[in-house]
Amino acid sequence: MTIKISIDCMGGDHGPSVTIPAVISFLKQHADAELVLVGLEDVLRAELKKHHAEAHPRLSIVHASEQVTMDDPLEVALRRKKDSSMRVAIEQVKDGKTQACVSAGNTGALMAVARYVLKTMTGVDRPAICSIMPNQKGGPTYMLDLGANVDCEPHHLHQFAIMGSVMVSAMENIPRPTLGLLNVGTEDIKGNDVVKATSKLLQADHERGALNFYGNVEGNDIFKGTTDIVVCDGFVGNVTLKAVEGVARFFADTVKSEFTRNPLTMLGALIGRGALNNVKKRLSPSRYNGASLLGLRGLVFKSHGGADAYSFEWAIKRAYDAAKNDVLPHISTLISELMPRNAEVPEAPASK
Amino acid sequence: MTIKISIDCMGGDHGPSVTIPAVISFLKQHADAELVLVGLEDVLRAELKKHHAEAHPRLSIVHASEQVTMDDPLEVALRRKKDSSMRVAIEQVKDGKTQACVSAGNTGALMAVARYVLKTMTGVDRPAICSIMPNQKGGPTYMLDLGANVDCEPHHLHQFAIMGSVMVSAMENIPRPTLGLLNVGTEDIKGNDVVKATSKLLQADHERGALNFYGNVEGNDIFKGTTDIVVCDGFVGNVTLKAVEGVARFFADTVKSEFTRNPLTMLGALIGRGALNNVKKRLSPSRYNGASLLGLRGLVFKSHGGADAYSFEWAIKRAYDAAKNDVLPHISTLISELMPRNAEVPEAPASK
Numbered sequence: 001m002t003i004k005i006s007i008d009c010m011g012g013d014h015g016p017s018v019t020i021p022a023v024i025s026f027l028k029q030h031a032d033a034e035l036v037l038v039g040l041e042d043v044l045r046a047e048l049k050k051h052h053a054e055a056h057p058r059l060s061i062v063h064a065s066e067q068v069t070m071d072d073p074l075e076v077a078l079r080r081k082k083d084s085s086m087r088v089a090i091e092q093v094k095d096g097k098t099q100a101c102v103s104a105g106n107t108g109a110l111m112a113v114a115r116y117v118l119k120t121m122t123g124v125d126r127p128a129i130c131s132i133m134p135n136q137k138g139g140p141t142y143m144l145d146l147g148a149n150v151d152c153e154p155h156h157l158h159q160f161a162i163m164g165s166v167m168v169s170a171m172e173n174i175p176r177p178t179l180g181l182l183n184v185g186t187e188d189i190k191g192n193d194v195v196k197a198t199s200k201l202l203q204a205d206h207e208r209g210a211l212n213f214y215g216n217v218e219g220n221d222i223f224k225g226t227t228d229i230v231v232c233d234g235f236v237g238n239v240t241l242k243a244v245e246g247v248a249r250f251f252a253d254t255v256k257s258e259f260t261r262n263p264l265t266m267l268g269a270l271i272g273r274g275a276l277n278n279v280k281k282r283l284s285p286s287r288y289n290g291a292s293l294l295g296l297r298g299l300v301f302k303s304h305g306g307a308d309a310y311s312f313e314w315a316i317k318r319a320y321d322a323a324k325n326d327v328l329p330h331i332s333t334l335i336s337e338l339m340p341r342n343a344e345v346p347e348a349p350a351s352k
Numbered sequence: 353m354t355i356k357i358s359i360d361c362m363g364g365d366h367g368p369s370v371t372i373p374a375v376i377s378f379l380k381q382h383a384d385a386e387l388v389l390v391g392l393e394d395v396l397r398a399e400l401k402k403h404h405a406e407a408h409p410r411l412s413i414v415h416a417s418e419q420v421t422m423d424d425p426l427e428v429a430l431r432r433k434k435d436s437s438m439r440v441a442i443e444q445v446k447d448g449k450t451q452a453c454v455s456a457g458n459t460g461a462l463m464a465v466a467r468y469v470l471k472t473m474t475g476v477d478r479p480a481i482c483s484i485m486p487n488q489k490g491g492p493t494y495m496l497d498l499g500a501n502v503d504c505e506p507h508h509l510h511q512f513a514i515m516g517s518v519m520v521s522a523m524e525n526i527p528r529p530t531l532g533l534l535n536v537g538t539e540d541i542k543g544n545d546v547v548k549a550t551s552k553l554l555q556a557d558h559e560r561g562a563l564n565f566y567g568n569v570e571g572n573d574i575f576k577g578t579t580d581i582v583v584c585d586g587f588v589g590n591v592t593l594k595a596v597e598g599v600a601r602f603f604a605d606t607v608k609s610e611f612t613r614n615p616l617t618m619l620g621a622l623i624g625r626g627a628l629n630n631v632k633k634r635l636s637p638s639r640y641n642g643a644s645l646l647g648l649r650g651l652v653f654k655s656h657g658g659a660d661a662y663s664f665e666w667a668i669k670r671a672y673d674a675a676k677n678d679v680l681p682h683i684s685t686l687i688s689e690l691m692p693r694n695a696e697v698p699e700a701p702a703s704k
Contacts, residue, residue, distance in 0.1 A: 134602075135602075136602050136605065147536055150536055150542075150543060150544040151544045151545060182591055183591075184499055184502055184586070184587055184590040184591065190502075191502060191587070192502040192503045192587050193503060195587075218590075218591070218594045219590070219591040219592065219593065219594030219595030219596070219597070219598055220594045220595065220597055220598030220601070221598070222595055222598060223595070223598035223599050223601070223602045224598060232591070234536070235536055235543070235544050235547075235588065236587065236588055236591055238536040238570075238571070239534055239535075239536065239570070239571040239584070239588055239591075239592055240571065240591055240592055240595045241571065242570045242571030242572045243571030243572065243574055243575070243592045243595060243596055244571070244595055244596065244599050245571070245572055246571055246572030246573070246574060246575035246576060247575050247596045247599055247600060248599060248603070249572070249575070250486075250487075250488055250575045250635070251600070251603050251631075251635060253488065254631050254634050254635060255607075255627075255631055258626075258627035258628075258630045258631050258634075259624060259627045261626075261627060261630075262626075264623060264624075264626065265623075265624050265626055265627035267623050267624070268620050268621070268622075268623035268624020268625070268626075268627060268628075269620070269624055269627070270620075271616060271617075271619050271620035271623060271624075272611060272616075272617050272619070272620020272621055272623075272624055273620070274610075274613075274614075274616065274617055274620075275607075275610035275611045275613060275617040275620060275621070276610075276620075278610045278613075279603075279606050279607055279610050282606050282610075283602070283603060283606060
């Protein structure tokens, strides 16, 4: 079956100079993929021509006359730029022309436009941003919410947990992925009021076999790979994600400056370049690009604004994987199975 | 002037085998310091003997018959173990025998016992945990709260901001240190309700010249060194701190495993060992050991439980610096100056 994905080619800091090479490279690797490129037709054609890909049989162009900039307020993205590449790419999903879309546009605008165009899934109060981080077990740790919801109630975190579980299950082919609740300690008594109440909801789901709740996890567990999924509110998730990116950049810069300090260290770097390249490969955020906006009636993936072509290609790959693994119907089915049940007060089983 | 510090020698994962070598090394570096070692007298004497330091003129021992373990619940530390090395070390501060104390015991117990013995400073509702992180400018970023208060109101964050500012001012000799409020974006409209309300309080202090409020900062700003101080609630601070520690460990392990992969990479590491050692030195959490419990009527410093002697010595050094720089009277003065003013609704200046 062909997987069709629409690409907001104008989004991000670099626009077509990054998105077009990524698109071409992606198509080479995925024979069953078709991409719909959205943006200023002339600009896209010119960029494709540069790469001798104007007549690619699995590429098509949909013109959109406007662009959402990284600084545009939500209102502008939502109400004024109705023919933006971002919005048109999302509309392709809504109209069933593509199964997912990818944009490197600004997160707030993307979430707002996606919610407006696609609507929220039944049973979900608020969509969340879910991304992956590398862990020491060699796998990815899925984490949500990473910034869509800065004030959360327990039932929001509960919904994130369900969506995240289904996502991991479908994307990683893990039948019962483990779920951790981000907290300041592992003991039950730890945490703020929202987290404590959430823990009870998740524990109840665990007991009825609906979720595989591990319990509380701490910040370092994200990278240990203690659980497949880590759930938190968008404030904590966003701050943590950015702090981790900051420390990773600090680390990378320090390694670079120390290894270029003098001829001897440069020789060491030259001889050990295999090791340094592997470190870069294993830890590079580029490979973990592509956050999903979960809880919408359509698949929307967000690339880092500053992504290069290699990194943007990873975001397309995530969207492709999600479409191929039917993530959306899986979430929808399980939300509708679990959420009504969760809404009811579970009755004690009749003692005969 | 002599600086006297009491040391809980029994705390942490390793007890005297770590604390005693740290103490001896510290005294060599600081001719004006006197240390009071608290713990089981026999054990401490035996350990000192090993290091030929039994008769050190600037060392004394105060016997304490009990120890707070890393797993002891607060109640046990607080009500049952009244002769613990942790408590006796803190009592030395209370009784004016020492100017600060250091413990590697469990954080919750240390905070509870310290609050009970020393009491909270006038004008401070809740003490906070303040520590430093390295930043790309080469300086430390002070951050608080790192876990003492998981549910915070704006006036709590406001107090943390004042305490942090005074701390940095005294410790780093910066007259008007810059203060950032940890948030999910830099714009004023960003954040949850607590953060938005806190921002207004800090802005008001900034306008009247009481604090040097920079505005909102994001997770990566901690490591960029955008501001001297970063303020957040204890939930966010604790999760962020542990996530950063986790990613740093992941990074260090990855570098190690890649450079020991084969003879060539090992040669690279050998030749580039100067660079690798410098990376380790610049980023090692050991050098940033020693969190202060701010807002008490006495200086208490907390070392990581798993600290080695080198790292524990850094915690002693922080306590020494804080005592030497009169951090406590500075905080006390400024809190009493600022907090009553803050409590009043500032009147609009009469228009002539």
